[in-house]
Amino acid sequence: MAAQQSFAIASIPGDGIGGEVIDAGLQVLDAVAELSGGALEFRVTEFPWSSAYYREHGRYIPEGGLEELRRHDAIYFGAVGSPEVPDHVSLWGLRLAITQPFDQWANIRPVTFLPGVTSPLRKADDVELDWIVVRENSEGEYAGLGGRNLSGRGPGEEVAVQTSLHTEKGCERIIRFAFDLARTRQVAKVSSVTKSNAQQHGMVLWDEVFARVKEDYPDVETERVLVDAMSAKFVLHPEQLSVVVASNLHADILSDLGSALAGSLGIAASANLNPERRFPSMFEPVHGSAPDITGRGIANPIGAIASAALMLDHLGLPAEADAVRAAIEATTASGILPLDLGGQADTRQLTQAIVEALRNSWTEAPAEGPDQSSAPPATAEAGS
CATH class of the missing domain: 3.40.718.10 (Isopropylmalate Dehydrogenase)
Known part of the structure; x- marks a missing residue:
């Protein structure tokens, strides 16, 4: 049976730890879809645009790339930045090359103090x-x-x-x-x-x-x-x-x-919004590509997962977004913290803990789960 609501998500992991944290966020979205009992579906298409792609092809975004992105409901972005490419080239070649032509003129960055975080x-x-x-x-x-x-x-x-x-x-x-x-x-x-x-x-x-x-x-x-x-x-x-x-x-x-x-840039989420919805909006953690810890499995995924919650807000799913945020808070409150927040959990362990907290809270909710019918407020894009 087809999902009641299906969303096309363009995933751009980008550089460094971008792929690691975006993967964590997609695991959370998968859990949201599963827990919805088939009501929700997130169809994810990955675009391999990165500094490695730039070094091979001479550009970050191929011809017609923006038109491909435009067919999606939202963009989930990891990070851009590499020691092999000057920062102004990578920033203007990928992130700003999306935000400017898509007129994503409102950037929202909540400052959130999580329980259990000093x-x-x-x-x-x-x-x-x-x-x-x-x-x-x-x-x-x-x-x-x-x-x-x-x-x-x-x-x-x-x-x-x-x-x-x-x-x-x-x-x-x-x-x-x-x-x-x-x-x-x-x-x-x-x-x-x-x-x-x-x-x-x-x-x-x-x-x-x-x-x-x-x-x-x-x-x-x-x-x-x-x-x-x-x-x-x-x-x-x-x-x-x-x-x-x-x-x-x-x-x-x-x-x-x-x-x-x-507590850390690792928990910072953001949304690049085109409020008129003429173009898809883009959601990203703000911690950057962190090449010094890439591949070590210790990246903090909270910023990326919280950015996914902002994306859910924007897609008209505020109850699901709140459930994800509550799962993050339940996890940190229980003392499961990443290294940059003074804990011992690696990326995989922290992601699993957040998914488990999401499942537990969903089970304790009314049988129908989060309210699928509630309309988001006029400023739901902001993830307030």
């Missing part, structure tokens, strides 16, 4: 901390505008120009996205991050758009914070945060800081 923040011991970084993902400092010239003048004379692009449309859509997300959270607050005292053009435009948009959300608390002050706030007053919205570069840095404060 945070370097003393405040995390007695204060509930949970916030989301919303990253403008299409322009800003990663717009790719600029160039290098004048090398003919001789050694030491070359000039490089990197232009940050901020458009009113780009600012408004990500800021509205952040406000809509804040309305779905227990604390309805948006913190806008810029460096407008020094960057008096693009960042001031951002501030002006934020001031205009917030008038449409009188029920949402707001604040404007300079990026250096927000870095300090992440450490000193994280309990004041709910939704943090920032430009491409600022949010990239802040979200890594948030994940480190939660």
Whole structure:
């Protein structure tokens, strides 16, 4: 009998530990499909695009590759980065070569403090901390505008120009996205991050758009914070945060800081969203390819599995997404932790423990399992 709901997933393991953690996430998706009793099916197609593929073919994505991806409901991405290829070549050759043409303009990075995980923040011991970084993902400092010239003048004379692009449309859509997300959270607050005292053009435009948009959300608390002050706030007053919205570069840095404060980059999940759904969205852990531990079987799969939960949210399966997140929490709370969180579990053991926790919680749920009929909220893509 055919599944009630079938989803086409494009898997791009990429480089380094990407294949190891994506495999772990797919095992969890397989368990979700099995536990649904045939209601769900995830049809996975793997694309071997990686730095090894680049070295063999001279490009990361073959001709017509994006059109192939576009036929899928979502993209599950591992990592890109190799010692054999310069980082700017690999990033622009694969990840940004997908996010930009697919206009995945909203990047969501939850900062999640898991039970059983020791945070370097003393405040995390007695204060509930949970916030989301919303990253403008299409322009800003990663717009790719600029160039290098004048090398003919001789050694030491070359000039490089990197232009940050901020458009009113780009600012408004990500800021509205952040406000809509804040309305779905227990604390309805948006913190806008810029460096407008020094960057008096693009960042001031951002501030002006934020001031205009917030008038449409009188029920949402707001604040404007300079990026250096927000870095300090992440450490000193994280309990004041709910939704943090920032430009491409600022949010990239802040979200890594948030994940480190939660315990490790290995637990950090993200979603690259095209909210209009004209293109498939892409879900990835943010820890990178980690070539130093590739092949050792010790990679932390939690970030990839949590990214799969964000993908389930986006596919309209919020109950299943919550079940996966609960399985992660049950596993860490029981003391089963990977090496980067101070534990002893390898990738396989941790994945098996999460799958087992998922099975146990599913068994204890009502006979029909997670609610298949519940519609996701308007901002379900954010995985709030």
